[in-house]
Amino acid sequence: MERSQAPRILITRLSAIGDCVLTLPVACALRRQFPDAMLAWVVEPAGAQLLRGHPCIDELIIIDKRWYKSPSVIWDLRRRLRSYQFDIALDPQSLSKSSLLGWLSGAARRIGFSPPFGRELAPWLNNEPVTRTNSHVVPGNLQLLAPLGVTSPDVQFRLTAExxxxxxxxxxxxxxxxxxxxxxxxxxxxxxxxxxxxxxxxxxxxxxxxxxxxxxxxxxxxxxxxxxxxxxxxxxxxxxxxxxxxxxxxxxxxxxxxxxxxxxxxxxxxxxxxxxxxxxxxxxxxxxxxxxxxxxxxxxxxxxxxxxxxxxxxxxxxxxxxxxxxxxxxxxxxxxxxxxxxxxxx
Missing domain, CATH: 3.40.50.2000 (Glycogen Phosphorylase B;)
Known part of the structure; x- marks a missing residue:
């Protein structure tokens, strides 16, 4: 199977709980568009508890909340992320921390928001800017998928309890x-x-x-x-x-x-x-x-x-x-x- 049909995709929404929930439609839309894709989500521990076992996520990459404070941790995280060989990093958070993780992953395509929704270093670390024209977080986040050929997807969350x-x-x-x-x-x-x-x-x-x-x-x-x-x-x-x-x-x-x-x-x-x-x-x-x-x-x-x-x-x-x-x-x-x-x- 060609890599274009089964891309390796990283979502960089680290926190908070509500924002993680509001990003779930992105994961669901990706799974519908690319059923054979490998879909990972890098997240801090609090969000991981909520996302654990979600049917559209193949792997959670859980990181410490203060990972960016230690050069050695950053280097180890770079090695860990690159081992997945991601093709695409999607950055709905579009802040310095989240965009840095996409950059560290080595993904060739790093899709994030242009200002004002892309802030801090994100507009420089992401290389495919998307202009968000929908004010609400849910359809706004889904606009990040347009460069991947996903337009106007149905909104699904598929959130269930263990x-x-x-x-x-x-x-x-x-x-x-x-x-x-x-x-x-x-x-x-x-x-x-x-x-x-x-x-x-x-x-x-x-x-x-x-x-x-x-x-x-x-x-x-x-x-x-x-x-x-x-x-x-x-x-x-x-x-x-x-x-x-x-x-x-x-x-x-x-x-x-x-x-x-x-x-x-x-x-x-x-x-x-x-x-x-x-x-x-x-x-x-x-x-x-x-x-x-x-x-x-x-x-x-x-x-x-x-x-x-x-x-x-x-x-x-x-x-x-x-x-x-x-x-x-x-x-x-x-x-x-x-x-x-x-x-x-x-």
Whole structure:
């Protein structure tokens, strides 16, 4: 078989969780276009937990988060990457770190974004620039495939949980007496500016039970337990605390939920990827860039927010400790979005 029909392709999306999820359609489209290709993905440990076992990925190349700090590690990684003899490196992240990995791999074709989506050293290290004309991350990432003859592919995620994770979640749901559908509320956020107040989640749980007859499960991980407990305490008995979940277990519980509510975080995009209806609560990040992808979801934003042109200023205002915009969004507004999903599904 000719190499053009079975190319060896490297994806360089290192992090974060949500961005890894939003890059999965690239892997799925590549697998459909090149069923015999060898497809590898270089990723940091957190993302590897999510991508493990994905049907479109032949190999995960897991690297330490600070790999670029050590010349000896860089040299070893170069040798490791070149052993795969990659033909193509795809760089949806298009930053210095990700583009350097493509360059180290020795791939002759290194496809990445031109500015403003290609940043730092990426426009110099990648040798096939693509101008992104779609503001949203999902179809925007898929534009990287145009040089490979892949245009307007169907969006697929093909994200499923491992059997052990499914068994754990099914056992917990049975023990909790939840069998007829539930709303999954994710209180976590990657920075305080994206955090919706815990008491609003509690009030929302009461509204969801009253309007849709669904009990709510409050998801959390790591140090978020205290915040999740406060949300449950504010729910007047209409929400319960989820177990501590790893990413595979989060995939499993999201698959089983009838509704997901959360801010612009990895868990929201996981829920979208597994087909659960979602309401995304957005403050400082632009939903035109990273909103829940697809028409079956809803977005709630703060009042009178004017977003900049997403193709000229796609990266928002960065991380912040101020969640003032999120605090302006009442539980009733989010509940109305949940009602819209219920009406659309009827």
């Amino acid at each position: 059997p052990a994770a499914e068994a754990k979640i099914d056992g917990w749901l049975e023990q909790a007496g939840i069998s007829s559908g539930f709303a999954l509320l994710n209180i976590g956020a990657s920075c305080d500016a994206r955090r919706w107040p815990e008491e609003r989640f509690g009030a929302l749980a009461t509204l969801i039970e009253r309007r849709r007859g669904l009990r709510s499960v409050v998801a959390w991980a790591g140090q978020e337990r205290a915040a999740a407990e406060r949300a449950v305490a504010a729910s007047a008995g209409n929400a319960i605390l989820a177990p501590d979940t790893n990413l595979q277990e989060l995939v499993a519980i999201s698959q089983r939920a009838k509704l997901f509510v959360g801010s612009d975080t990895g868990p929201l995009h996981i829920a979208v990827a597994v087909g659960t209806q979602c309401v995304g609560i957005y403050g400082v990040t632009n939903p035109a860039v990273s909103g829940p992808y697809g028409a079956r979801h809803r977005i709630v934003t703060g009042p009178e927010i004017e977003w900049p042109d997403a193709l000229k200023q796609p990266f928002g205002k960065g991380r912040s400790d101020d969640n003032g915009i999120m605090r302006m969004i009442p539980a009733t507004s989010v509940a109305l979005a949940c009602d819209e999903l219920s009406s659309a599904a009827a």
